[in-house]
Amino acid sequence: MVEEALSNFGLFIDSENKIRLIDPEKVTDSAELRDECKDFVDNVLEFKKIVDTLIEKTEQYSKQVESARLRSIGAKNMLKSATKYREFEKQQLQSLIKEKMIELDRLRTEYESLQKTEREQNEKMEQLSLKSS
Numbered sequence: 001m002v003e004e005a006l007s008n009f010g011l012f013i014d015s016e017n018k019i020r021l022i023d024p025e026k027v028t029d030s031a032e033l034r035d036e037c038k039d040f041v042d043n044v045l046e047f048k049k050i051v052d053t054l055i056e057k058t059e060q061y062s063k064q065v066e067s068a069r070l071r072s073i074g075a076k077n078m079l080k081s082a083t084k085y086r087e088f089e090k091q092q093l094q095s096l097i098k099e100k101m102i103e104l105d106r107l108r109t110e111y112e113s114l115q116k117t118e119r120e121q122n123e124k125m126e127q128l129s130l131k132s133s
Helices: 002-008 024-132
Strands: none
Touching: none
16 A cells, blocks of 8 residues: 555565665566567667678679689680681681692692603614714
8 A cells, every 4th residue: 555655656565675766566577678668779780790791702702703703704815715726727827828839739740740841862772872873
């Protein structure tokens, strides 16, 4: 009864029989809420650290992927260049082979002509040597 009369005036008695201005249940609830808030803030901070670490790692991996992508593009371009260079080189060698074949045919024809001329001269020399004898 005394407690009800005091509570009408906004005064309360706690478990230690001391007079309080705030209801002891509300003090306990407030303390629990404060502890839960502290735990929540700690959890949020922990989550933020994890997210920051995740972002940092993702950025590192992104840089590595970009670097690998650029190396891949460079290697692909080098391969294309090498293929084009080999094709160009092949065409040059084929052209050189054609030139050498033409030269060979010309020299062969000249050689045959010179052999014919040599035979004819040898025959004339024989005829002349037979006439002189």
